[in-house]
Amino acid sequence: MAQSPGDGPKRVAIIGSSGGNLHSHGGDDPARLLADIARQLDAAGIELAAVQFVAAQSSMDHASDDTAATLWTLEPAGPAPTAQGSLSEVNETAGEHDERLAQSLRSGEIDGLILVSADPSGTNGKAVAAAAEVRAPASGTGGTSLATAQALGVDLVAGSGTTGTTSATRAVSYVSGLARRWGLKYRPVIGSGPSTVAEGSPWRRISIRGIMVGSIPAFIAMALVLAISKIPGLDFLSPVFDTLMEGLPIVVAAVAARRVSGLGEVGLVAGAVAGILSAQGGILGGLVGGVLAGVLASYLLTWTLAHRFPATTANIVTGGLAGLLGGLVVHFALAPLTSAIGDGVKTGIEALVEFNPLLAGAVAGLVMWPAIIGGVYHAVILPLVLVEMGEKGHSFFGAIDMVGLVMVSLGITLANVVLPRSSGERALAASGAAVNFGFGTFVEAAYPFLFADKRVFAGALLSAAAGGALVGWTGSEATAYLPAFVPPFIATNKLGMALAMVVACACAFAVTALANLHHRRKQRA
Template sequence: MKNIVIIGSSGGNLFNLGGAKPVQLLEEILKQAHAAGLNVKNIQFIAAKESMDTAKSNTAAGIYGYKENAVLPLFEASLKEVNHEAAKLDQMIADSIRNGEVDGIIAMSADTKAVNKETLAAAIESKLPIVGTGGTSMAAMTSMGANVISSSGTTGSTSRTRAISFISSLCKHWNIKFNPIIGSYEKAQQTNAAPWKNINIRGIMVSSLPGFIAMALILAVSQIPALKGLTDIFDLMINALPVMLAVIAAKQVSELDEVSIIAGVIAGVLSVQGGIIGGIIGGIAAGILVQFFFRKCIEWKFPITTVNIVSGGLSGLIAGLIVYYLIGPVALQAGNLIKEIIEQTVAFNPILAGVLAGVLIWPAILGGVYHAAILPIVLLEMEKTGNSFLGAVDMVGLVMVAAGINLANIIAPRDRGESAVAAPGFLINMGFGTFVESAYPFMFSNKIVFGGALVSAGIGGALVGLFNVRGTAYVPSFTAPFLSNNITGFIIAMAVPLIVAFLITLAANKLPAKKKAAKKSEDEVAV
């Protein structure tokens, strides 16, 4: 196993690109080093509270080291005092190099003339391979005769891309196989795994929901006569939806943070004409290409700044142009076809369509179909009009029904403990328009309550069809009617299923008590 040390500081430009968060920056290097089977022998990293370009001797700073397999602050004081203390650690690392205990060095904005001079002198004597960033410091090391095998500036880089570049260069030098970890800290995903395995349409849709709700809010406010000018903002936001979805898709697929975000933005802008389906396709393609170009550029030993420019810019451009010229028109037609089918179905018999949607929406969410199939259709409807038929059914058939069930269990629970369980669920149902899962315990434990939920949802759906309501869930219940196309109709459609679900659940909860009382009377008569 090769031993490496990490030296340097939070730097000037580096401060704005990860240096201000030293623990996260260093942990990313540790993660990549462990993936390659390298051992981090020691760390001497000086982090100031501001960029070294403007820092003074009295600027607050700290030394970060490596103890007990963790990055820890070793000493905190003014920058002058920290530098004095860091010199001791510098000498310690230099001694370990001369004792043959270190095989390579990672340097970030290192100080070649003061706090890192002993380490670098020992490294030059031992001809240790050095990789790092910081244009001035790396150039100084090279002129001193250091064995710099890879160097780059920090512009355009991130903590993750720098760490991968450092470890990749050292591994190439030592002929060690290295599969970089490019996923999150909690969920590592290696680059040798197919990026398309990260594609999750449901995850993309759910993550994008706040953007659609924001659009619905603008639509509602624009209905106020004095604010009619906001209709232009609404149209602008519709065009922004594909960009938003592309960014989310690219980031989820590639997991390369800022690099993938840039690729997603470029691809999304070029995918606008394809609607939200075009945006999703463009973002997914950009995410896959980001991983491909990033890996190739690292293999070709491009400077990390160039790696990010190529993988972020080129990936987004290629994916976006493909959607713009080839996929966009087809994607737009597909989206319009789905919306047209919904509209025609509702137009044929709106009440029947509402009943079916209301009754089936509970089995859909229980079976895991809702987020995979219904939510995308809701968002496709909202892309066109800012609200949705199925979105209205969601609010009345799921949220209001769950609220009715929870309310009944607050007022007249079968057991005292159920009231405490139902109260938070009811508040979230009414206050945020979500968390229908809160009704599951009561539905699963009582067939009457479960059947009541289906009946109530069917009635709510019928009212949505009757009043031709278009709306959305995921907003506070008292604001939902104002985001719809029919305020009065939506209020009625929301109130009725809530009351029906409440009454059925209330009756179901009282049955066990009546049976228990009747049994007690029978026992007394028998005695």
């Protein structure tokens, strides 16, 4: 018989397989699937007592006895693979675990089951029969297997198919049903990683910095198309650039909703729907629409499962309705405001540069290194760069970024390749310089040299200010996160951008080389 509430936390076992349809819905990633369930069990105060999960390398709909498979069981560190071989061999080993699970259910050591595309008539037959015998509640997914389990007398408290679900949302469904049956207080933990319990509310997962950083690849794709379209004979790519510009709000919305909801593909779909409806509000419209969709998705999933919606229906309702509602709010109410703010950012930066371009560029360049070291860059400057690019495809601050950070870092690292303070620093500098030049990022490569010598740090500030002044003076706009030879091709002033990049790099190189020479002479003396 099952334990009474006073006997301690409820204990459950996860049994089943990577399934047929499930295989393409997370069953092919058993580590994540089992970790998601364990996370939700922990949030409900339910103890994971055992695991018997057969993971095949192909869908069970097409698997044979010779298909490679792995048995996952519960180890001290958590669910882990413990046996490998053909499917028939692994099923035989799983059968031994099945017998032990049945005994644990009858003795009351295990209070319930989570059935994940289980095999009630075969590999999991003894455990399922024992659960039916002692009336231990079970939750699960897998239409055919759950129907068989119910026919055998299992007390199914939450069940659904797998279509349209994810490992995260299925886990919430499993644990919601068990927690409801046992009268346990349960708040779903959305997301992954060690901080998710503390950050259960979707509002706490709103991070402009995180959303913008996650969206960077789309902006870089747009910038690359712009650069390539400038090559003679490839101007037919200009419409592709325009299409990418129009699609950027959708990308931002999808990233925002996925991050805020913590629901993986469900949040991604909600964000895409919201982004399509929010696109006329620009980048900020997509951002707001995606955040709204993510928040609504999180709450809708919890609400639908609490009202006993099947997991498949809960996912469809959550993904579609959250995206629709969030997008409609922006489409009919907030788009004019977000569009005006985006235009205001662009106009404000342009006005600042026009007022005194030389001074504006120099000051912007000067503050770049303190901003990135102090953590301000990703919170303030990067969003400004992406908003500018979303408005016109290039950016004043993007050019400053490339000149004041990337090219200065390149100059510093190159100097330490040619004239290092010690031979051990040459390899470190060379790898950093290669990334600076080849990818237009990883300016942190200069940190060891900046922090080791105040003169190098002062030279970096001076070089960034000089390069920034040239950016402002020549009216150059471009972006970073591109190979160092690309930005001049997309800049509003190609020659001016190239000049600013060369001057910043050369100045940083010269100051660093002189500082290193002085250090080496002191060492010899």
